[in-house]
Amino acid sequence: MSGAESVADGRSGEADIDRTPVPDADVCVVGAGPAGALVADRLAGDRDVVVLDAGPRFDPADRLARQERAIRPSYGRPDVWGVGGARDVYETAGDRSYPLNHARVKGVGGSTLHWQGMVMRLHEDDFNSASERGVGADWPIEYADLRPYYAEAEKELGVAGASDNPYAPPREEPHPMPAFEPSYSDSLFAEACEELGIDMHSVPNARNSEPYEGRSPCVGYGTCQPVCPSGAKYDATVHIERAEEKGATVVDRAPVERLEHDGDDRVTAAVYATPDGERHRQAADAFVVAAGGVETPRLLLLSASDRYPDGLANGSGHVGEFFMDHLFAGAGGTLDEETRQNHVGFYTSACDQFYDEADETQAPFKLEFFNYAGPSPVETALTGDDWGDALLDRLRDGYGNHVAMGGLVEQLPDAESRVTLADDRTDDRGNPVPRVEWSVGDRALDTIERANEIQVDILEELGADVEWVAGPDATGPAYHHMGTTRMSDDPDSGVVDADCRTHDLDNCWIASSSVFPTSGAMNPTLTIAALALRVADDVDARLSET
Amino acid sequence: MELTRRDAAAALAAVGATGGVALGVRRAADEGSGGEGAEDGDAGPAWDGDGPPDDEAVRTAMTAVARTVYPEAVSGIDAFVEAFLGGRLDGSTHGEGIRAAVAEVESAARSWYDAPVADLAPADRDALLRELGADVAEENPDGTTAERVRYYVVNELLLALYASPTGGELVGIENPQGYAGGAESYQRGPR
Ligand SMILES: Cc1cc2nc3c(=O)[nH]c(=O)nc-3n(C[C@H](O)[C@H](O)[C@H](O)COP(=O)(O)OP(=O)(O)OC[C@H]3O[C@@H](n4cnc5c(N)ncnc54)[C@H](O)[C@@H]3O)c2cc1C
Numbered sequence: 001m002s003g004a005e006s007v008a009d010g011r012s013g014e015a016d017i018d019r020t021p022v023p024d025a026d027v028c029v030v031g032a033g034p035a036g037a038l039v040a041d042r043l044a045g046d047r048d049v050v051v052l053d054a055g056p057r058f059d060p061a062d063r064l065a066r067q068e069r070a071i072r073p074s075y076g077r078p079d080v081w082g083v084g085g086a087r088d089v090y091e092t093a094g095d096r097s098y099p100l101n102h103a104r105v106k107g108v109g110g111s112t113l114h115w116q117g118m119v120m121r122l123h124e125d126d127f128n129s130a131s132e133r134g135v136g137a138d139w140p141i142e143y144a145d146l147r148p149y150y151a152e153a154e155k156e157l158g159v160a161g162a163s164d165n166p167y168a169p170p171r172e173e174p175h176p177m178p179a180f181e182p183s184y185s186d187s188l189f190a191e192a193c194e195e196l197g198i199d200m201h202s203v204p205n206a207r208n209s210e211p212y213e214g215r216s217p218c219v220g221y222g223t224c225q226p227v228c229p230s231g232a233k234y235d236a237t238v239h240i241e242r243a244e245e246k247g248a249t250v251v252d253r254a255p256v257e258r259l260e261h262d263g264d265d266r267v268t269a270a271v272y273a274t275p276d277g278e279r280h281r282q283a284a285d286a287f288v289v290a291a292g293g294v295e296t297p298r299l300l301l302l303s304a305s306d307r308y309p310d311g312l313a314n315g316s317g318h319v320g321e322f323f324m325d326h327l328f329a330g331a332g333g334t335l336d337e338e339t340r341q342n343h344v345g346f347y348t349s350a351c352d353q354f355y356d357e358a359d360e361t362q363a364p365f366k367l368e369f370f371n372y373a374g375p376s377p378v379e380t381a382l383t384g385d386d387w388g389d390a391l392l393d394r395l396r397d398g399y400g401n402h403v404a405m406g407g408l409v410e411q412l413p414d415a416e417s418r419v420t421l422a423d424d425r426t427d428d429r430g431n432p433v434p435r436v437e438w439s440v441g442d443r444a445l446d447t448i449e450r451a452n453e454i455q456v457d458i459l460e461e462l463g464a465d466v467e468w469v470a471g472p473d474a475t476g477p478a479y480h481h482m483g484t485t486r487m488s489d490d491p492d493s494g495v496v497d498a499d500c501r502t503h504d505l506d507n508c509w510i511a512s513s514s515v516f517p518t519s520g521a522m523n524p525t526l527t528i529a530a531l532a533l534r535v536a537d538d539v540d541a542r543l544s545e546t
Numbered sequence: 547m548e549l550t551r552r553d554a555a556a557a558l559a560a561v562g563a564t565g566g567v568a569l570g571v572r573r574a575a576d577e578g579s580g581g582e583g584a585e586d587g588d589a590g591p592a593w594d595g596d597g598p599p600d601d602e603a604v605r606t607a608m609t610a611v612a613r614t615v616y617p618e619a620v621s622g623i624d625a626f627v628e629a630f631l632g633g634r635l636d637g638s639t640h641g642e643g644i645r646a647a648v649a650e651v652e653s654a655a656r657s658w659y660d661a662p663v664a665d666l667a668p669a670d671r672d673a674l675l676r677e678l679g680a681d682v683a684e685e686n687p688d689g690t691t692a693e694r695v696r697y698y699v700v701n702e703l704l705l706a707l708y709a710s711p712t713g714g715e716l717v718g719i720e721n722p723q724g725y726a727g728g729a730e731s732y733q734r735g736p737r
């Protein structure tokens with residue numbers, strides 16, 4: 001079936017699917033995004049694993065129709081993967097509003113269905129921000145602890161990369177696939193950067209530069225964000241499918257509403273709803289919460305009990321606090337020559353040169369050289385009141401000579417930037433919705449300006465007419481939800497310990513960027529994946545002890 | 547610039563219709579009903595403007611509108627639109643939306659200009675679409691007539707053209723969004 005509106009978002013019907021609990025489960029994973037999927041895949045086979053996800057299982061045959069939604073102006077970004085409506089109500093408060101439903105997907109595969117797939121390792125100092133940079137919080141683990149897991153995560157996701165980045169942390173082996181070649185516009189930037197003494201290097205992509213484990217190489221659809229029809233871009237359906245092949249049970253449209261515990265500080269069951277209006281209890285020996293950086297603290301807060309009146313695993317009082325995202329800094333303009341943009345939807349060159357200059361006043365930041373600056377002609381063609389030759393003239397005027405740079409900037413953890421439960425708004429199941437209070441401090445805002453200066457210098461050296469700058473006033477979030485169940489050795493200072501196990505409950509782990517104490521400025525998902533693999537090993541080891 | 551079968555297949559692939567299969571099915575159907583040497587359109591009496599238009603009538607009307615909304619520089623419109631619609635009129639909600647919107651365009655053409663849209667002079671066809679409001683409307687599959695005509699007729703055709711390699715090339719991008727034109731073109735400089 002073709003057509004953007006022919007897509008069923010899996011919100012109705014399918015009476016014949018069994019969504020009842022799995023008897024004698026060893027491990028219950030909440031959330032089928034990359035974190036949950038990797039945990040499930042790693043444990044399945046040896047353990048009885050059940051994964052519960054709030055959203056639907058999307059039909060792979062619908063991907064092209066979703067791509068049509070991505071291109072057609074009558075669909076917003078959240079519509080591509082059916083986000084929004086009563087299930088996904090939220091509130092925002094605080095300094096800056098937060099567009100939560102642009103920033104996540106609910107369903108099997110999670111937000112990686114929509115993501116762009118840029119996957120870097122954090123830098124060594126990111127784990128020691130307090131001691132090395134004088135601000136933020138140190139992680140209770142080091143880069144070295146995560147290093148082998150990073151390598152495994154790169155293999156799991158399928159990362160195309162090269163070892164030409166002198167600023168990247170040490171690595172032991174090449175990436176599983178060669179990096180994507182630089183773009184034509186990268187070659188234009190390279191001349192300007194050379195003049196200015198600025199280094200460009202390749203960038204790791206969770207996207208196949210060649211066939212990888214049965215998945216297609218990139219074929220250039222150019223709509224990576226929000227949907228890759230070819231499957232060349234990694235998404236977590238890969239690991240969900242693998243886990244299922246090994247015997248794991250994955251239940252879709254099964255939002256977990258609360259976690260129950262016993263008097264021995266063990267979680268006993270995940271209480272979840274099903275589309276038929278029923279509620280079920282999934283019991284298990286171990287629980288891994290992997291519901292993303294907003295829904296994870298929300299679930300813990302919703303699970304308040306007499307013993308944990310402020311929310312499960314919230315003895316520290318920090319559940320939901322320290323909500324962080326990465327801030328976008330960018331600039332762009334036009335050249336008087338062709339720049340060949342919008343053939344693909346990912347970037348191929350970056351600059352990490354300034355990252356480790358970070359200190360108390362300057363945040364770590366990275367720079368990106370876009371391959372998708374300016375309008376995409378097919379999208380432009382569907383708006384405006386002209387057609388025929390007039391439209392073609394407009395398209396030709398609008399397309400062809402744009403250039404742009406982006407960048408991400410770290411924001412510091414701040415207890416006032418947080419996720420709580422809304423006082424009086426509830427979702428389709430009658431549960432209080434998340435309330436996101438997002439605030440950003442001066443260090444990040446000043447660093448955005450610093451990034452802008454470099455970006456404008458490069459663009460001017462290139463001879464561009466600089467037409468826009470996304471500075472401190474125009475910045476926005478990169479849709480990376482971090483910090484809300486932070487990791488600490490000290491039960492008073494954090495929600496989980498260095499193994500990502502909750503301090504309060506012995507058999508409950510959190511696999512998510514919500515455990516990041518300080519975020520660095522690198523996109524988080526490779527680190528989430530590395531932590532998830534590490535969580536799986538810890539769960540397995542502890543289950544073996546009992 | 548000539549639109550080819552490859553363009554139609556590419557445009558169909560961009561929107562998730564299995565053009566090859568649909569084309570094959572249609573060819574077999576033509577042979578079955580028309581017999582030896584049958585030409586397109588000979589299969590039955592032409593649609594008379596009552597009730598939902600059949601596939602042939604939808605194709606005729608869409609091809610006529612394409613002549614208005616496509617730039618002068620493209621040729622091969624008939625075969626391109628036919629092949630594209632072969633994949634879109636597949637019984638889906640979307641296909642039926644196209645049919646219904648075409649019926650509205652035809653009904654306006656017949657009542658305002660006393661002729662089917664395919665018989666209108668180019669200036670009248672352009673005026674008809676503007677009088678329907680399809681130029682200023684934002685596309686919406688569930689909207690007003692203007693919004694639906696914009697979605698199912700005008701933008702349907704523009705999407706098909708500009709997500710195809712030839713349509714993209716007119717603008718200077720041989721690998722437009724929606725077209726799986728490979729992971730090399732972004733590396734190449736201007737020609
Ligand atoms: C537009 C966009 C672009 C991005 N680009 C990048 C990028 O280039 N690089 C990068 O590193 N990151 C990127 N990200 C972020 C990346 O997608 C996330 O970091 C990653 O998906 C997080 O993985 P997760 O498994 O923790 O959570 P998610 O992927 O969000 O998955 C969580 C899952 O949990 C389920 N869930 C939630 N609540 C419940 C509940 N109560 N019960 C049951 N299930 C529940 C949800 O339905 C969802 O499927 C991007 C995100 C977006 C939106």
Ligand code: SF4
Pocket residue numbers: 207217218219220221222223224225227228229230231232233343344345346
């Ligand atoms: S450019 Fe490559 S990765 Fe992006 S959507 Fe197309 S095939 Fe997928």
